[in-house]
Amino acid sequence: MDGKYPFTILLNDYFMTIVIIGSGNVATHLALALARAEIYIPQVFSRNILHAKQLASRVGAEPIDNLKDLSLDADLYLISVADASIEEVVQKMPLVKGVVAHTAASVGMSVLSRFSHFGVFYPFQTFTKEKTLNFKEIPLLLEANGDNTLKLLKSVGDSISDKVQESNESKRMALHLAAVFACNFVNHLYTLADELLADSGLKFEILAPLIRETTEKALSMHPKLAQTGPAHRADTNVMASHLKSLKEGTVEYKIYQLLSQSIMER
Amino acid sequence: MDGKYPFTILLNDYFMTIVIIGSGNVATHLALALARAEIYIPQVFSRNILHAKQLASRVGAEPIDNLKDLSLDADLYLISVADASIEEVVQKMPLVKGVVAHTAASVGMSVLSRFSHFGVFYPFQTFTKEKTLNFKEIPLLLEANGDNTLKLLKSVGDSISDKVQESNESKRMALHLAAVFACNFVNHLYTLADELLADSGLKFEILAPLIRETTEKALSMHPKLAQTGPAHRADTNVMASHLKSLKEGTVEYKIYQLLSQSIMER
Numbered sequence: 438m439d440g441k442y443p444f445t446i447l448l449n450d451y452f453m454t455i456v457i458i459g460s461g462n463v464a465t466h467l468a469l470a471l472a473r474a475e476i477y478i479p480q481v482f483s484r485n486i487l488h489a490k491q492l493a494s495r496v497g498a499e500p501i502d503n504l505k506d507l508s509l510d511a512d513l514y515l516i517s518v519a520d521a522s523i524e525e526v527v528q529k530m531p532l533v534k535g536v537v538a539h540t541a542a543s544v545g546m547s548v549l550s551r552f553s554h555f556g557v558f559y560p561f562q563t564f565t566k567e568k569t570l571n572f573k574e575i576p577l578l579l580e581a582n583g584d585n586t587l588k589l590l591k592s593v594g595d596s597i598s599d600k601v602q603e604s605n606e607s608k609r610m611a612l613h614l615a616a617v618f619a620c621n622f623v624n625h626l627y628t629l630a631d632e633l634l635a636d637s638g639l640k641f642e643i644l645a646p647l648i649r650e651t652t653e654k655a656l657s658m659h660p661k662l663a664q665t666g667p668a669h670r671a672d673t674n675v676m677a678s679h680l681k682s683l684k685e686g687t688v689e690y691k692i693y694q695l696l697s698q699s700i701m702e703r
Numbered sequence: 704m705d706g707k708y709p710f711t712i713l714l715n716d717y718f719m720t721i722v723i724i725g726s727g728n729v730a731t732h733l734a735l736a737l738a739r740a741e742i743y744i745p746q747v748f749s750r751n752i753l754h755a756k757q758l759a760s761r762v763g764a765e766p767i768d769n770l771k772d773l774s775l776d777a778d779l780y781l782i783s784v785a786d787a788s789i790e791e792v793v794q795k796m797p798l799v800k801g802v803v804a805h806t807a808a809s810v811g812m813s814v815l816s817r818f819s820h821f822g823v824f825y826p827f828q829t830f831t832k833e834k835t836l837n838f839k840e841i842p843l844l845l846e847a848n849g850d851n852t853l854k855l856l857k858s859v860g861d862s863i864s865d866k867v868q869e870s871n872e873s874k875r876m877a878l879h880l881a882a883v884f885a886c887n888f889v890n891h892l893y894t895l896a897d898e899l900l901a902d903s904g905l906k907f908e909i910l911a912p913l914i915r916e917t918t919e920k921a922l923s924m925h926p927k928l929a930q931t932g933p934a935h936r937a938d939t940n941v942m943a944s945h946l947k948s949l950k951e952g953t954v955e956y957k958i959y960q961l962l963s964q965s966i967m968e969r
Contacts, residue, residue: 611903619896620917621932628926630885637877651886652918660894666887688965
């Protein structure tokens, strides 16, 4: 407690320091949440020094753009870069003694196995840079190659989220796949709905009450019980007239047909 | 103003009386909203007298199960039955002088043309019987075969919703089609996500923060700009691994492929 790190807090009997590797959406939200929890972030790395500076200045860190400059005595190195870049980052990093964890949904923990202590620190949410999030509500899925490493990740996780849970690779992959359906594909259906409305001079906003109610209904009564619509009641007249207006061969037509079929099969 | 209808309010200089024909989700929510607005509902019709009684008792109306018993002097008859039953109801109704309107998304107004005054009174929302809704927020789309009829429907609409708008058949159909994408299909994707999680021993609830954020993001920043995920960044590695875990030939596999393709094309 020499006062060197004035903003750190005591976790597990010592001061925690976390280096952030990356400056994208997830790195930004994580760094800000950690800084709000008064965890000390000595460095932010980005290949682009301007991006490193931008995020570093928001969390009181030193910006670096060369992994050779990485501090060697941090407790945790959070790698939050594009999936395809993780391996390259790992190879360029010095062999640090601290824990190294990545935040990716779809990358195995073993990519980090050249380090002694490693794991996964996966925040399960869709991140947008400009949009503030209540991190406390975000499920954080943890994996580690040892009990102490898991304990350290859990300490960090608990400081920013109320929903920390141990996980494993197959659960994380299943969760990510489910998220593609419930988030990415859902958002794309909103985009298609918007295009269909635009063709008739209507604005997306008219869907807002319906979209909010659909979401709340699914969350409060379970989606299977909340299903409604022409396919659910096997109303072939309405479905035929919808398909007619969508025009055969278009992707909207195929999506309408396939999703209706899937609803009817259930 | 003879005091015969103690609960009515003055709309356009006279007391409004509305007969509800139907006892399903939409009929129930409409009748309750109208009753809350202190509009007098003399009768509720249902083919099933028990259903008629159930709803009638909640709005102070007389339950009937024979259209021959329909009151002849109501101002408005709201037909809120299954699409396929509208024509039969219309044929069995006496030739009333008041306005006759249906609440269906996909049925043309002309089905009501044996009456002198007719129209459409379409509340754009997904209804569940047990779930209370804030009707003020629900868009109400109106069509009528004459100005005075439209005026009457607008008076009634304004008494229960802040979002009343004149519409036409093609707009109503476009809106319903968009709703199938943004509500029915979205809910089905939630169902599929739930099944994928269940296979790995995970609960649907873990998706709640993600689903809420996806919805709010789409509504606040427009869905096209809010798109994220493997298909959006053309991450073929992740997509291939997801498809592998879904197994070729399953409907989930086809949906994953088709929606990813549609996202990539945009």
